[in-house]
Amino acid sequence: MNGALLEVAAISVTFDGFKAINRLSFSIGPAELRAIIGPNGAGKTTFMDIVTGKTKPDEGQVLWGEVSRNLIGMNEARIARAGIGRKFQRPTVFEDQTVFANLLMALKNTRAPLAVLFYTPKRRDVARVEDLAGEIGLAEQIRRKAGELSHGQKQWLEIGMLLAQDPKLLLVDEPAAGMTLGEREHTADLLREAAKTRAVVVVEHDMEFVRRLDCKVTVFHEGSVLAEGSLDHVTRNQDVIDVYLGR
Amino acid sequence: MRTLFRTTPSLPVFLAVLVVFTLGVTVLSEAYGIGALSTSFIKTLGKTACLALVAIAMDLVWGYTGILSLGHFAFFGLGGYMIGMWLMYARTELIVLDSLAAAPLPPTPGEISDAIAGQIFGVVGAADLPMVWMFAHSFWAQMALVVLVPGLLALVFGWLAFRSRVTGVYLSILTQAMTLALSLYLFQNDSGLRGNNGLSGLQNLPGADAIPQATVSIWFFWASALALLLTYVVAAFVVSGTFGSVIRGIRDDEARVRFLGYPVEGFKLFVFVLTAVIAALGGALYYPQAGIINPAEIAPIASIYLAVWVAIGGRGRLYGAVIGACVVSLLSTWFTGGQAPDLPLGFYTVKWVDWWQVGLGFSFVLVTLFAPKGLGGLVDLVSHRLSPNRHGAALGPDTGALREKEAEQ
Numbered sequence A: 001m002n003g004a005l006l007e008v009a010a011i012s013v014t015f016d017g018f019k020a021i022n023r024l025s026f027s028i029g030p031a032e033l034r035a036i037i038g039p040n041g042a043g044k045t046t047f048m049d050i051v052t053g054k055t056k057p058d059e060g061q062v063l064w065g066e067v068s069r070n071l072i073g074m075n076e077a078r079i080a081r082a083g084i085g086r087k088f089q090r091p092t093v094f095e096d097q098t099v100f101a102n103l104l105m106a107l108k109n110t111r112a113p114l115a116v117l118f119y120t121p122k123r124r125d126v127a128r129v130e131d132l133a134g135e136i137g138l139a140e141q142i143r144r145k146a147g148e149l150s151h152g153q154k155q156w157l158e159i160g161m162l163l164a165q166d167p168k169l170l171l172v173d174e175p176a177a178g179m180t181l182g183e184r185e186h187t188a189d190l191l192r193e194a195a196k197t198r199a200v201v202v203v204e205h206d207m208e209f210v211r212r213l214d215c216k217v218t219v220f221h222e223g224s225v226l227a228e229g230s231l232d233h234v235t236r237n238q239d240v241i242d243v244y245l246g247r
Numbered sequence B: 001m002r003t004l005f006r007t008t009p010s011l012p013v014f015l016a017v018l019v020v021f022t023l024g025v026t027v028l029s030e031a032y033g034i035g036a037l038s039t040s041f042i043k044t045l046g047k048t049a050c051l052a053l054v055a056i057a058m059d060l061v062w063g064y065t066g067i068l069s070l071g072h073f074a075f076f077g078l079g080g081y082m083i084g085m086w087l088m089y090a091r092t093e094l095i096v097l098d099s100l101a102a103a104p105l106p107p108t109p110g111e112i113s114d115a116i117a118g119q120i121f122g123v124v125g126a127a128d129l130p131m132v133w134m135f136a137h138s139f140w141a142q143m144a145l146v147v148l149v150p151g152l153l154a155l156v157f158g159w160l161a162f163r164s165r166v167t168g169v170y171l172s173i174l175t176q177a178m179t180l181a182l183s184l185y186l187f188q189n190d191s192g193l194r195g196n197n198g199l200s201g202l203q204n205l206p207g208a209d210a211i212p213q214a215t216v217s218i219w220f221f222w223a224s225a226l227a228l229l230l231t232y233v234v235a236a237f238v239v240s241g242t243f244g245s246v247i248r249g250i251r252d253d254e255a256r257v258r259f260l261g262y263p264v265e266g267f268k269l270f271v272f273v274l275t276a277v278i279a280a281l282g283g284a285l286y287y288p289q290a291g292i293i294n295p296a297e298i299a300p301i302a303s304i305y306l307a308v309w310v311a312i313g314g315r316g317r318l319y320g321a322v323i324g325a326c327v328v329s330l331l332s333t334w335f336t337g338g339q340a341p342d343l344p345l346g347f348y349t350v351k352w353v354d355w356w357q358v359g360l361g362f363s364f365v366l367v368t369l370f371a372p373k374g375l376g377g378l379v380d381l382v383s384h385r386l387s388p389n390r391h392g393a394a395l396g397p398d399t400g401a402l403r404e405k406e407a408e409q
């Protein structure tokens, strides 16, 4: 299918009669950076829930990879193993464990219980974790508990865990929320860097941040795509101005 | 083993304490020492070691993986039943052979088997050996059943429950229902396990009548201490390393672990079955020391006690489980045994036999509210390990997630 990595075709989902996603279609290529913007409640998080298997759509298809495998019906863990990584809106790292343990757990490796039980980290695994910690700016904190990190550092740790998973597609939900200006710049750089070798979808509210990402933008509204194109293109779109930017 | 010592600093300490304690008890015992400790006290110590062992299993499944199973004592009891069947059968067989030897004609196998069945099942008015006693003549077969029966029960139950993503309090209720169903079943006379009489005389090892109980008791004490040590090592191995990271991750935020690609249900099932088997082995060592097992042992409340021990000892740390089980069960023996002096309040005299349960319940509430780290938290005071100075939100969104306060640095 024209070389798309992920092809979401006309999905809909209804919560208690409320149509959160309405015949939404979306597609992204193998090494592409894409920003999704849209007002609160537009269905951005629900869209990620569907792609990652957390929510089952009422209709439509989610096709993945060269062979266009349908992801609907697969459980979260299998979808993750197929190569889709996800960062949540709220930073969710394992606070009781060290930065090192968090990254090591995420590292692309065996996932079966018995194999994990007898797994001991190879030297190159440790090296990879240390590299990642450096990349996300947490080399100093590697032995500290994730719970002791600042909000921004937790967000980075979570991005680091995503990178450790080495997914083909990264879904990132509002990574810059609650970050200082400097932290935002670092985050945007991380994501742009990541998108050189894989597909990255970033949901974000902050226009400055989206501008910094410098990529194609998709605007969601009431569960479907309202506009798509460059940031300048969509911000000139009258519909977009009405529902989103105008307020 | 070297890495285990590094990742589990409590292991060498625990090992040293256990070895010294075992040697001390041996020296004070009647059979191999000066006889300062009574045989029944040595049995109490051996039984306590088994309880500490099952508490470690409970800590693995609850404290580390966040599954509040209120059914692990059922596995403990099943282990006891499985070994009890062999003990009872083999000893009865010897007695029957002895008495039939006096008869003029040598007994046929059928006569022997009928006589054994009559001896064992006379109390419930049955004369045939039920199907479940099929392997009771063989020590090794029954030993295999000690592992297989509770292991399979845990596998089937866990598979059904985890697959449908039953978690939290619903899972706890399900495990209680399982325990209740099992004990009610065993209470029936036609369950094939002697109904409410249970299995008795388990302290008498077949063919070892000449060996005094003083000696047998110290053997069992050694075996229990060794089993406790091995359990500690296995548990330390399980919770250190990436497997430990994953199960603690499941406890704190199981959805997040799924998105990392780990099959959460598989991990839960593994821990559930492993701990069920550990509990069963503990039961198989406990009941020969207790001498009797009956369905009341499997009552739902027993499994709740297990959770109380781990909570009081401090969940999420292995030595906490051991401390909780030892302290609470020894105190319980002391109070309920009538040894504790009554507390005269003037207008009312507190008799501990009656009030101990209330006191235990009260301390459980206090620990849960004010000292979530339990007695194990005292170790932190000694080793100066201060918690991160943050405020007490849960470490994850799931119920059963450790609270921040509990996290060690």
Ligand SMILES: Nc1ncnc2c1ncn2[C@@H]1O[C@H](COP(=O)(O)OP(=O)(O)O)[C@@H](O)[C@H]1O
Pocket (backbone or CB within 6 Å): A015, A016, A020, A038, A039, A040, A041, A042, A043, A044, A045, A046, A047
């Ligand atoms: N599990 C759910 N149950 C009921 N309603 C939901 C659920 N998840 C999302 N919604 C609703 O669907 C709409 C889209 O939500 P969401 O995808 O979180 O929006 P966004 O992330 O774009 O702000 C919202 O109106 C929200 O209230």
Ligand SMILES: [Mg+2]
Pocket (backbone or CB within 6 Å): A044, A045, A046, A089
């Ligand atoms: Mg959202």
